[in-house]
Amino acid sequence: MLRARRVRREDLTGPEFLDQAPARRRTPEDEALVADSVSRALLVVLDTLEPAERIAFVLHDMFAVPFAQIAPIVERTPVATKKLASRARRRVQGTPTVSAAELSRQRRVVSAFLDAARSGDLAAVLEVLDPDVVRRVDAAALAPGMSAELSGARPVAKGTVALAKRSQLAELALVNGEVGVVLAPHGSLVLAITFTVAGDKITAYDVVAEPDRLGQLTLAVLG
Template sequence: MSEDDPLTGRFEAHRGELRAVAYRMLGSPGEAEDAVQETWLRLHRADTGDVVNLAGWLRTVLSRVCLDMLRARAARREQVVDQLPDRARDDGDGPEGEAVLVDSVGRALLVVLDRLEPAERVAFVLHDMFAVPFAQIAPIVGRTPVTTKKLASRARHRVRGGPAGPGADLARHRSVVEAFLTAARGGDLEALLGLLAPDVVRRADPLALPPGVATESRGARVVAEEVTVLGRRSRFAEPALVDGALGVLVAPRGRLLLALTFEVVDDRITRYEVIADPDRLRRLDLSVLDDPVVGHSVASR
């Protein structure tokens, strides 16, 4: 690819946006880069002399490439046990560039997007995140504009969900859980003791724990000391709605590893559970706390 080629220069001007679209559709930096490269190859082979809107043409081609990749991925899932990261490597930071991408989109959003059907994900990402009209999305997903709008609406409902309780309660519980994550990341024992009820109970699936650690712990000091030792995964954690209540998703590289559910009474955590079993994780109803488009909190809606 020569930078002196005018076509290359025009493509490179759009590469950043194409990569952003592809990453939100695919959730993998490597796959996103593959999709962008395939788009370049198709551009290079195509007769684009009559193309007036190159940005729109590229986005359409890229979206079709991503849709094919998502459909292939969905077909492969029937042949694998689960889509979790390798548990032997789940505590690594991973490439710095990938960490930046994950943070820019949001771990919870990547997890929820990964649960959408391929056509739903493409319609939602293009319309809700990049303001592409349904009339332009419809040919990509092979539906009418009306049906495409329904796809995006269904995806939007799954992504945003809705809290089971009042927004004020959700906001208070969120502040407690976020403080808990901050203390866990910093190994702050005193802060943890202030956030845990004296008789707090922690339960966890065996897969979430190192060998020899009990699946249940009781008492603020026992649980707090445990968190300071085992809480290293908290740097991959982000609050989310789990079955309609405030919870946390732990998602290295944007792939769900653990889900935490909490019981909060009088601004203290009285109980929490760490879910790691793949079957249990798949059955959870997950949605994001913050609107992925305008960035406002569900609790304030």
């Protein structure tokens, strides 16, 4: 399934996906999609593991299969298989590079930003943006007529709510040890967003979509 997702990359640049119409009220189906975000974020992280690590982690941690039964599958001893699962677990959980208090603050601010973006609420987006906020976007994620760099709270906020449909597929994740956002339909990573947060405001964010840059990111599930 993981291999299949690599060859079924989602097209996120067509006019249907980049719908410029005002966001509609979220339905129960939308809420279910957001509730599934942890699963999609987990798929992204699993995709970065070695095959044996992935098998050991998924079978043991998600399906409670004993290590003695997993060992023949990965061609290891039960002890070595346990170490595989442990190593995978550490990578899935990640290691924050900031304090717990700072991580909590980042999460609160970025969550508010993402919620506002999903609902297309311009005022709510403006509420969490610094007046001099800067947004940078990789060429791979640029829509026609979209600037690679934009500054100022109102222009950035307008650009954010214009992509409310895209935001429905985004979810929080640990990106390079800090709170960020990943866009991963069907668990296939398309882009990631890193944020600079000062106080309760976002002062900058970068949309990373170039494959080489995505490959250099350290991703983990945000607990």
